[in-house]
Amino acid sequence: MYTPPSLRAAMAYKNVGAQSSVEFASPHQLIDLLFDGLVVALTSARGALQRGDMAAKGVQIMRAVRLLNEGLKAGLDKERGGALAERLASLYDYCIERLTLANARNDGEILAEVAALIAPVAQGWKEIGRPSVGQPA
Template identity: 35%
Template sequence: MANPTYETYQNQAINTASPGELTLMLYNGCLKFIKLAKKGMEEKDYEAKNTNIQKAQRIIQELMVTLDPQYEISGQMMPLYDYMNRRLMDANVKNDPEILDEVAGFVTEFRDTWKEALKIARQQKYGAGGKA
């Protein structure tokens, strides 16, 4: 059964998040869906595996769409996102949890780097404490 208070909190968090925080949420969501897909594989629940891999792919695709081509790093990120998206397809077709682990490793690295970048940006904006 859904918790209305928690859902309200989640919606509020999304609605008030900065673009940087939303990107962090996307990375975390992608990791969650990869984990659920792997669990589906282990339990031979192929519908859950497929659904969660597709959700992870949609997040990767959203990250691809939101890359700003004016920044050099975007040109470096696009092929990596494309690779992860193709590997998720491979994992789905081949039922290979090792491929999911590989993609989760990339997403974790991106998430951790992004988190550090947000921390640095906050420190530069608000001073050493990093809080408003």
């Protein structure tokens, strides 16, 4: 398939921007990027399901599962995080199970459920990363 040079340039620019974001991000920002990617994957999966694009739905659900399992869950420090890390691991496992079921059943309601479960955790993560009043950014 032919890709116009302008589109190739735009895609390369996007890839460099994403790579730079990761290379220069703090550990907190990396988790923030994982949450952002997860929200995008869930939204994309729901859109693909609504359009009847089952291939794209499957790709996006698998992307969400990998972000949960290999990114967010793998990044938990259960020794220092204690009970909170254990509860987050349980939440991520539950979301992975639900996403697997959503994929098998083509169930948009389950995708919405997972998005609703992740949203407050992602928002809370963003909040703790913001400087307090009087602190430098």
